[in-house]
Amino acid sequence: MRAPGSELPILFEGVSVEANTVRILSDVSLALAAGMPTVLIGPNGSGKTTLLRLAMGLLAPSAGRVTWGGRDRTDGRRLAMVSQRPVMLRRSTFANVTYALGAAGAAWRGRGTRARGLLAQAGLLTQSDRSARRLSGGEQQRLALARALARDPEVLCLDEPTASLDPANTRAVEEIVTTIAASGVKVVMATHDLGQARRLAGEVVLLVGGLVCERSPASQFFSDPATSEAAAFLRGDLVI
Amino acid sequence: MVEETSALGLVLGGDPALYEIVRLSLAVSLSATALAALVALPLGAYLALVDFPGRPFVIVVLNAFMGLPPVVVGLAAFLLLSRSGPLGFLGILFTPRAMVFAQALLVIPIIAALTRQTIEDLWTEYRDELTAMRVAPMPRVATLIWDARFSLVTVLLAGFGRAAAEVGTVMIVGGNIDGFTRTMTTAIALETSKGDLALAMGLGIVLITLIVLVNAAAWSIRRIGEIHAG
Numbered sequence: 001m002r003a004p005g006s007e008l009p010i011l012f013e014g015v016s017v018e019a020n021t022v023r024i025l026s027d028v029s030l031a032l033a034a035g036m037p038t039v040l041i042g043p044n045g046s047g048k049t050t051l052l053r054l055a056m057g058l059l060a061p062s063a064g065r066v067t068w069g070g071r072d073r074t075d076g077r078r079l080a081m082v083s084q085r086p087v088m089l090r091r092s093t094f095a096n097v098t099y100a101l102g103a104a105g106a107a108w109r110g111r112g113t114r115a116r117g118l119l120a121q122a123g124l125l126t127q128s129d130r131s132a133r134r135l136s137g138g139e140q141q142r143l144a145l146a147r148a149l150a151r152d153p154e155v156l157c158l159d160e161p162t163a164s165l166d167p168a169n170t171r172a173v174e175e176i177v178t179t180i181a182a183s184g185v186k187v188v189m190a191t192h193d194l195g196q197a198r199r200l201a202g203e204v205v206l207l208v209g210g211l212v213c214e215r216s217p218a219s220q221f222f223s224d225p226a227t228s229e230a231a232a233f234l235r236g237d238l239v240i
Numbered sequence: 241m242v243e244e245t246s247a248l249g250l251v252l253g254g255d256p257a258l259y260e261i262v263r264l265s266l267a268v269s270l271s272a273t274a275l276a277a278l279v280a281l282p283l284g285a286y287l288a289l290v291d292f293p294g295r296p297f298v299i300v301v302l303n304a305f306m307g308l309p310p311v312v313v314g315l316a317a318f319l320l321l322s323r324s325g326p327l328g329f330l331g332i333l334f335t336p337r338a339m340v341f342a343q344a345l346l347v348i349p350i351i352a353a354l355t356r357q358t359i360e361d362l363w364t365e366y367r368d369e370l371t372a373m374r375v376a377p378m379p380r381v382a383t384l385i386w387d388a389r390f391s392l393v394t395v396l397l398a399g400f401g402r403a404a405a406e407v408g409t410v411m412i413v414g415g416n417i418d419g420f421t422r423t424m425t426t427a428i429a430l431e432t433s434k435g436d437l438a439l440a441m442g443l444g445i446v447l448i449t450l451i452v453l454v455n456a457a458a459w460s461i462r463r464i465g466e467i468h469a470g
Contacts, residue, residue, distance in 0.1 A: 058371060081372045087365055090387040092468075099383075103373040131468060151373075 006069040007078055007154050008186060009033040010055050015064035017050050017210075024050045026210045027064070032155070036202015037177070037187035039218070041194070041233065046207040048190035052157040055188060056081050077104070080153035084160040086144035088132035093124055093143055096132045100150035114150070122146040122176060138169025145176050156180060158189040162196065174199060194234065198222055206230050258439065262446050265423040268336055268410070269403040272343030273351075276403075277396055280348045284355025285381050288363060299356065305349035314412030317342035321413060336421055338413040346409055347399040354395040362388050390465030397458040401451060 010032040017025040025047040032038055032055060040048045053059040054066050057074040058081075068074040089096050097115040106114060119125045122142040127135060132143055141161055148156055158177065162170040177200060181187045191197055197204060201218035206229065213229045214221065225231045287299060319325050321333045321341065332338045362384050370380055385392065407425035414421035416430060424443045431440040 056372060076374045083368060083372075087369045089366070089369075089383070090465075100373060103370075103375045103379070147373075 007074060008069055010155065011067045012051075012054065013065050013067070015054060015061040015066060017047070017054070017059065018062040024210055025054075025061075028210075028212055029064075030205065030212060030215065032186065032188055034184075034186055036218075037181050037189060037200050038203050038205060039197045039201035040188070040190040040205050040207060041192070041197055042207035042213075043192075045209075047210040048207055049159050051207065052081065052159050052188065052190055055079075055155070056157055078151065078154040079157070080148035080151040080155070081157040081159065082141070082144045082148050082161050084163045086140060086147075088135070088140055088143065091132060092128065093130050093132045093135065094119065094128040096143055097146050097150055100147035104151040106150070118146040118149055119143075121149070121179075123172065136169075138165050138172060141165060141169065141173055142176065145173065145180075149180065153185055155186045155188065158187065160190055160192065163192065170196070206233060208233075255442070258442055258446070260419065261422055261424055261427050261443065262450075264336060264421075265404065265425070265447075266450075268339045268423060269343060269400055271340045272347060272403045273396060273400040275340060275344040276347040276351050276399055279344075280351035280399075281355055281385065281392070283348075284352040285359050285385060287352070287356040288359035289377075289381060289384075299353075302349055302353045302356070306353050308346060308349060309408070310346055310406045311408035311412065313346045314342055314409035317345055317409065317413045333413060334415040334417065334421060336414070339410040339421060339423070342409040342413045343403040343406065346406060347403050350402055351395055351399040354398060355392060358388050358391045358395060359384050390462045393461050394458045397454050401454060404447070404450065404454075 012028050012030040015025060015028045016023065028051065040051060042048055050059065054061060056079050057066075057068070057076050065072065089099055091099065094115055097118050098111045101111045101114055116125060116128070119128055122145055124139060124142055124146065127139060132140065135143060145161075161177075162173050165173065174196065177187060177189070189200065198218070204214075204216060204218050204221040205212060206214040206227070208229050214225060214227045216226060221230065222234065225234055287295065287302070317338065318333070320327045321330065321338050322328055332341070366384065366387070370383065375383065405425065407429055410421070410423055411426050411429070414423070414426070416422055416426040424447045428440045428443045428447070431437070431443070
């Protein structure tokens, strides 16, 4: 049970998005509720990132509506997002986190302590004083997670957060995501990586060409997909 | 050869007249750059971040004004500050204050245009992150200015370089009065016309040295910034 003012569930009702006459999402109806991570899979251009941006309230639908906990608007205070290539602010690792805490409205006095806690959680405490832009790709992704957690999010949207990482860094990021999800944060993640979807997903949403082709619990999706597109995607066929 | 030796003698010997000119030149140009920065940094940031009707036109005009002829700026400043002009009540014509005012007019477009470009480039880079973090407009501007600070120092030094090197503007509104409004550039022009090449060359040496030092400082600040802040 969520407190009043909760962002969940995030409901998409007949949502379509068009940009320059190109339809990116078509008549999507979907509910993102509290619980296990929801993983969005699908080929490039299927609308995964657009769906995440809608969930974050960063994009308005061309048709249909999105609601957060029954409300038509969100102030986004408890929504956070990490993109595939997060931009590091031109500051130290530590200052990147304190900045995010400040943006989230955290009191000035406690920011240092909280920032150190978040950096420890991301395994970056020893890198506190380094320029964030000089961190490796995996470290930057973990720092982006720490910044996102500074918002004390109820919903964390991840847009292919390990797409450019090696297996060791992918594992490090996945461990943090698993811990975050276990703490009650709703994780919504887009990925191309079926192995990652198997490891992390509680439910899977398959998007193809801007349409939701299938939505089912992860165990069912991987063992007994309901649609031919899902079956083809799992076989590794080219789904366009 | 004699002239070069005399010029070096004036510089190394700490000639009081020469160093008074250098002091006034630095004071005027630094003050003008600071005054221009107060107007141009917010103006550049505003143009970078706020869309409004006619914005492209304003940007084109601002960029064009980077190449304003100093004598034209000097003339405009003279008309503004002259007794019958709208700012004539200030009574600062033919004083160092008038030179500061005129140089600031000259430098504002340079600082504003380069600031706009710097902030706009950084905003393109930061937009998604700051939007996702829900950073409000004013803190957003502060963030961009702070994170672009090393580039903006270079912008300010470009403005300072322009102010320190110009001659026409300060000649018109300052009058090149000995011991009062004479700067390095106006003194070089005057001494050359009088045939006192030693003093002109001495001032030239100091001016070039200052410009090299300013550029070295800009490079160092930027390099240190890249190492520590990325």
